[in-house]
Amino acid sequence: xxxxxxxxxxxxRDRNPQVRQVALSHLLPQTPSGSPHRNIFFTGLxxxxxxxxxxxxxxxxxxxxxxxxxxxxAHDAFRALVNLSDSPLIVSSLSEPNFLTFIVSYIIHPNxxxxxxxxxxxxxxxxxxxxxxxxxxxxxxxxPGTEIYATQSRCGTSAPPDPYPDGDATExxxxxLLLDAFSTLNTDPDQxxxxxKGDLHFLASVFANISLAPAGRAFFLxxxxxxxxxxGEFEYPxxxxxxxTEHKDTIRRGGVASTLxxxxxxxxxHKAMLSPESEKxxxxxxxxxAPGVDALPYILLPLAGPEEFDLEDQxxxxxxxxxxxxxxxxxxDPALRLMxxxxxxxxxxxxxxRDYIREHGVYEIVRAAHLVETVDKISEHIxxxxxxxxxxxxxxxxxxxxxxxxxxxxASVGTLDGIEKTPSxxxxxxxxxxxxxxx
Numbered sequence: 001x002x003x004x005x006x007x008x009x010x011x012x013r014d015r016n017p018q019v020r021q022v023a024l025s026h027l028l029p030q031t032p033s034g035s036p037h038r039n040i041f042f043t044g045l046x047x048x049x050x051x052x053x054x055x056x057x058x059x060x061x062x063x064x065x066x067x068x069x070x071x072x073x074a075h076d077a078f079r080a081l082v083n084l085s086d087s088p089l090i091v092s093s094l095s096e097p098n099f100l101t102f103i104v105s106y107i108i109h110p111n112x113x114x115x116x117x118x119x120x121x122x123x124x125x126x127x128x129x130x131x132x133x134x135x136x137x138x139x140x141x142x143x144p145g146t147e148i149y150a151t152q153s154r155c156g157t158s159a160p161p162d163p164y165p166d167g168d169a170t171e172x173x174x175x176x177l178l179l180d181a182f183s184t185l186n187t188d189p190d191q192x193x194x195x196x197k198g199d200l201h202f203l204a205s206v207f208a209n210i211s212l213a214p215a216g217r218a219f220f221l222x223x224x225x226x227x228x229x230x231x232g233e234f235e236y237p238x239x240x241x242x243x244x245t246e247h248k249d250t251i252r253r254g255g256v257a258s259t260l261x262x263x264x265x266x267x268x269x270h271k272a273m274l275s276p277e278s279e280k281x282x283x284x285x286x287x288x289x290a291p292g293v294d295a296l297p298y299i300l301l302p303l304a305g306p307e308e309f310d311l312e313d314q315x316x317x318x319x320x321x322x323x324x325x326x327x328x329x330x331x332x333d334p335a336l337r338l339m340x341x342x343x344x345x346x347x348x349x350x351x352x353x354r355d356y357i358r359e360h361g362v363y364e365i366v367r368a369a370h371l372v373e374t375v376d377k378i379s380e381h382i383x384x385x386x387x388x389x390x391x392x393x394x395x396x397x398x399x400x401x402x403x404x405x406x407x408x409x410x411a412s413v414g415t416l417d418g419i420e421k422t423p424s425x426x427x428x429x430x431x432x433x434x435x436x437x438x439x
Contacts, residue, residue, distance in 0.1 A: 002037045005030065009040075012062040017070055024066065024076045031083035032424030041084055060084075060093050068102070068155035071113060075157075078117035083424040085124035094121070095131035097138060104174045105140050105150035107200065108181040112158040115198030123202045124421045126209035135206075136215055140177065141169035150177070175210070176224055176237065178203055183240045204255020205419030207241065211262035212418045220259065221269035221283045223290035234290040236272055236283075238263055242298045245340075250333060253302075257339045258417035260295060264346035265416060270353045296357075297321060299340050300365050302331035307368045317361035334375045339417060341366070341381045348388040363389050 011023035030037045044057055063084075066077035084090045103122055106112045125131040142148045145165040154160050182203040184196060210216035223234040242260065247253040263269060269283045275292025282289050297320040304321055306328045314322055331337045344362060347353045363386065370382045 002040060005037055005040055009059050009062070012059075012066060017073060020066065020069065021073050021076070024073060024080070028076050028080050031080045033083070033086055042087070042089055057093060060090065064094070064099055067106075067118075070156040074114055074155070075117070078114050078121060082117060082120045082124060082422055085121060086421045086424070088128065091125055091128045091131060095125055095128060095134055097134060100125075100131070100134055100138055100174075101140050101152050104135075104138065104178060105142075105152035106155070106158055107198075107203070108140075108148075108177045109150050109153035109158050110147070110196045111161070112153060113197045114157050115196065115200060116202065119198065119200050119202035119206070120422045123205040123209070123419060126206050127418060127421050129213065132210050132213055132216065135174060135210065136213070136219065138174040139171040140174050142172050142177070143167050143169050148172075148177070175219060178206065179237055179240045180227070182207075199249070199252075201249045201252040202255075202422070204241070204244070204252045204259070206255075208255045208258035208262065209418045211259045212416050214266075217263050217266045217269070220263050221266055221272055222286060223283075223288040234288060236290050236293050238273065238295070239277075239291070239293045242293060242295045245298045246301050246331075253331075254333070254336055254339075255419055257302075257336050257343075258419060260299065261339050261343040261346065262416045264343050267349050270347055270350050274347065274353060274356050296360055296362070299343055300362065302340055303337065303369045304328060304365050305330050305368060305372065309364055313361065313364045316359070316364060321361065321365065330369065330372075334378060337369075337373075338375070338378050338381060341378060341385060345381065345385055345388070348385065351393065354388060354393070358389055 005027060008023040008026055011019050012027075014020050014023070027040075029035065030040065032038075041059055043059075063077050063080055066073050067081070068074065069077065081090075081094060085094060100122075103118050107115050107118050107122065109115075112118065122135075126135060140150055141152060142150050143165045144167065147161070149161055149165050151169050181196070182200050207220075211220055220238040221236055224237055226233045226235045238259070241256050244252050244256045245260070247256075260273075263273065266283075271292075272281045272283045272290070273293045273295045275281045276294045277291040279292050280289040281292050297318040300318065300321055304324060306324060306326045309317070331340070344357065344366070348357060366382050366385055370379060370386075373379045373382065
């Protein structure tokens with residue numbers, strides 16, 4: 001059987017698209033983890049990946065090229081790479097700058113039909129530190145205009161805009177472009193009228209993976225131009241995604257929650273994270289000011305229920321949490337509830353953060369959450385949080401405010417959160433096969 005499968009590989013380069021599709025459809029079932037003949041994709045990479053550029057990686061090279069093919073072929077090629085990208089042996093080949101430039105360009109172009117599959121692939125790749133490092137510095141060529149056009153996105157499933165934009169392409173950092181694409185929601189129920197072909201929920205896990213690295217956290221908490229391709233008003237990139245903590249899609253809100261928690265490990269950024277948009281703040285050592293992220297309401301909303309508070313407590317709450325409707329429900333995923341509590345614990349690491357949290361109704365929200373919490377670990381973390389909020393502060397103002405607490409590191413409230421690699425996509429004829437429901 002394996003020899004028969006190997007004989008199909010040359011047909012991936014056949015001039016007839018139907019032949020390419022048939023060959024790929026027979027190889028695709030071998031890409032999920034545990035498939036009996038999956039090793040054919042790893043030939044030449046078994047020696048620790050030292051032969052990445054050898055002739056034995058022709059199959060991977062073919063799959064990367066087929067991502068640019070017509071719809072049926074490109075769909076299976078993306079699915080194959082999503083499945084294979086759980087292996088470190090494959091990641092190095094898929095993380096080279098030229099291919100990442102195509103993937104990013106493809107994702108950010110609204111006409112890309114398979115942008116969600118490309119987002120899944122990028123999510124898996126950024127589980128690797130090498131891919132994350134490349135993505136942080138990656139620039140892609142775009143033509144600015146009313147809507148920017150990433151020129152490297154052009155392929156069989158991503159038609160260029162009509163009319164084609166005027167002007168020369170300029171290179172722009174990839175991450176701000178991905179953030180802009182992610183924050184543009186598809187709200188029209190009519191698929192034909194949607195501004196984007198994809199929902200891009202898996203970009204949230206890309207951001208979570210990137211924020212695992214100190215350089216990634218520094219990006220989210222560094223003032224940047226509000227529009228990636230233009231200069232002008234500055235804002236913190238984190239501000240573009242905080243509003244999705246209550247999104248209906250688990251992948252999107254889970255990735256955003258992970259990113260928030262990871263960014264909270266950077267104590268210097270706490271004031272920027274908590275301050276309202278009406279205040280301009282800096283994140284040392286930078287001296288560039290930008291409006292605050294105002295993250296606290298979005299951290300608390302998933303923890304809030306329909307409880308009514310007395311007027312005095314109500315006035316302490318952020319405006320978004322005052323007078324919530326009786327239909328308000330808490331986050332159903334216990335892992336995400338725990339993540340938000342851990343984020344609040346991290347934000348209590350500084351004296352300024354503790355004071356801000358005391359003054360803005362955090363105790364009232366977590367006290368009500370504690371009464372109905374059924375998971376012991378979450379209840380214990382809430383009790384730790386209450387101890388910090390209600391505890392006495394050092395009486396000597398010159399005393400180092402961090403003397404009571406361990407430095408922020410992974411052990412303080414658990415680990416930094418990335419997103420697990422996307423489960424393998426089993427081949428089937430159902431279009432739903434690309435929708436992964438679990439993080």
